[in-house]
Amino acid sequence: METTVTNKTLEKLKYDMVRANLVPYETIEQAEEIANAQNINIGQALINSGVISEEAILKFLEAKLHIPYVNLDDYTLDLKCLKYINYSDAKKYRIIPLFKIEETLTVAMADPLDLFAIDKILETAECSIEPVISSESSILKKINEYYKKDSAIDDILTEAGIEYDWRDELHSEDLSDNHIQKIITAILKQAIIEGVHEVTFQSEEDGFGVNFKKNGELINKGSIPQVLTSSFTAKLKTLAELDSSVSEVPQLGKLSFKVDDMNVVASISTFPTIMGERIFLKIYKPPKHLNQIIKSEKSLNLIKSALNIPGIIIVCGSPLSGKTHIIYSLLIEAQSMKKSIMTLESIAKYHLKNVHQCELNENVGFNMDKASRFIEFQSPDVIYLEGIKTKESFDYFASLVFDNKTIIMEFLANNMEDLRYKLSFSDFETLKSLISCMIFIHSQDSIEVFSKEAVQKYLA
Secondary structure, X not given: OOOOOOOHHHHHHHHHHHHOOOOXXXXXXXXXXXXXXXXXXXXXXXXXXXXXXXXXXXXXXXXXXXXXXOOOOOOOOOHHHHHHXXXXXXXXXXXXXXXXXXXXXXXXXXXXXXXXXXXXXXXXXXXXXXXXXXXXXXXXXXXXXXXXXXXXXXXXXXXXXXXXXXXXXXXXXXXXXXXXXXXXXXXXXXXXXXOOOEEEEEEEOOEEEEEEEEOOEEEEEEEEOHHHHHHHHHHHHHHOOOOOOOOOOXXXXXXXXXXXXXXXXXXXXXXXXXOEEEEEEEEEOOOOOXXXXXXXXXXXXXXXXXXXXXXXXXXXXXXXXXXXXXXXXXXXXXXXXXXXXXXXXXXXXXXXXXXXXXXXXXXXXXXXXXXXXXXXXXXXXXXXXXXXXXXXXXXXXXXXXXXXXXXXXXXXXXXXXXXXXXXXXXXXXXHHHOEEEEEEEEEOOEEXXXXXXXXXXXXX
16 A cells, blocks of 8 residues: 655755745645645656656755755666665655765665655664665666566466475575575465465464465464564565564555466555564455356356446355455456446455556545545446445445445355345345345355345345
């Protein structure tokens, strides 16, 4: 999830730009409004509006701050200096190391008055910092160019019938800088080979335990030694574009990597406990087209019909049954019908073409409550909601059916009897009456589709 983008330097000097006759006062006010609305910094808002060029802003800052400007377009960085600033900090603060002479590290910054960023680098680099000014776009380009290998999981190749143990990588004599990254890749590879979708890392007596969850049972697969735990968690967070320095509050991110010829995504959730951080990883395989999953022509037509009318499509199943996978297939199908689609998710598992996916972000107050109050104004035809829990949320989104919306939601139920029992509570009366189609996942090879009439009859 993205954090708010600011530029403390331009915030501090914006009225100096007015006094220097670079931009009118009214333009600064308008740029501030645009910056807040689009989550960009004020300088980018000014550049996008065409009232001032990026070059003019950079020359103004160079003269005002007496900090030299460096054009990074044809600049070659000293690769040895990348170790002083990790990928997540570089991207977060729009900063990149250039070279080091004796005990002074020269860094290119888009925001040279960001003292918090400088303090953070001083803390990790343990040397003095000499900032130079560079454009934000050129810094981000260099970050992607130089940190690319260090910020992505290596491609994973699987071989059928071959036993694999991630600990072979752990105990290898690899002394390279990316050994920790290879260990993470090895754990993911073993999980995929064994058909595991959930991996938990947690503090245990002999280190940082690696546990696979299969058929509802946690299976210990060994431990990261205590001496490597901090490096392991920092690298995993960096790969997921999380703040590696934060452990006191939960964070949510994701990894994208390739398995054979398949693009795979894993969500990463960190959570503080009295024993240290617990990290939960969930692997999502790419969604398939609906006709590859639903083989019955009658069932397929039922679903397509439900996507075309106001109502609630409810996808039910046990944990790890593949509810999200089915829902993404429904969204792909709805998109092929030229529907306007929006989603409200904790994290987008895959980017779907022509589907407006919205990630909730508690850090900026964009929670389910706020999203539900504003999504109606976007006038989507189809809305997918991930994991709503309260009666108020159920009732609100159910009411959108009367505004001609198609709502897709998931519901946790271990079997049909469990579903019937849960939906027997009065909290779900409104929801039940508006179900136009129900998809129940019994297993990967057994998916049952119910029409509106069949649902009402079964739940009566």
